[in-house]
Amino acid sequence: LAKTTQPISMDSYEGQEVNITCSHNNIATNDYITWYQQFPSQGPRFIIQGYKTKVTNEVASLFIPADRKSSTLSLPRVSLSDTAVYYCLVGWGTGGSYIPTFGRGTSLIVHP
């Protein structure tokens, strides 16, 4: 199982861009990288997923270097409502052997 390492916490201010990096040195060839957001007392919510290079959707961008040993979630112009815990997950497996295991996550606090 690919283990992930993220900063425990980050602080930012409204309107700023936030970049959260996740290390996954032993990522396997078949593994995808997925990021989730979790608010207190709610289940994780899917943000973005990628395999290599750059992926962008309406809420975030995901940057993955060529060696895929890390990834960076980029949140443009954060607001107070982006205060949450962010998790990166790696792993896919084949034939249904994917076991989604969570690391400690990054607690993002956005200040006014």
Next chain:
Amino acid sequence: GAVVSQHPSRVICKSGTSVKIECRSLDFQATTMFWYRQFPKQSLMLMATSNEGSKATYEQGVEKDKFLINHASLTLSTLTVTSAHPEDSSFYICSARDRGQSNQPQHFGDGTRLSIL
């Protein structure tokens, strides 16, 4: 998008009671669902993998007789906490992935807050 429904959202009951939590995939079929528990200010801990039509696979340290998992259909998995005690109080979350879509991410339910008095 893919929706996972979890019910109930909150349970408060007396010690010794058994509690059943349901996890449904509303618009897709899932051969595999996952059950997690989460303590305050901690990450999600995987408890077990629920496999449709077969026995669940439990993580190390999770008592299979304590946490009964049934995955009788492609859209429903249940977790029953048997003879619950205060130390079982936690936030339980399920997730599922669409079996018909390769490389699709997991989708999570909104969790069940279990409080044992």
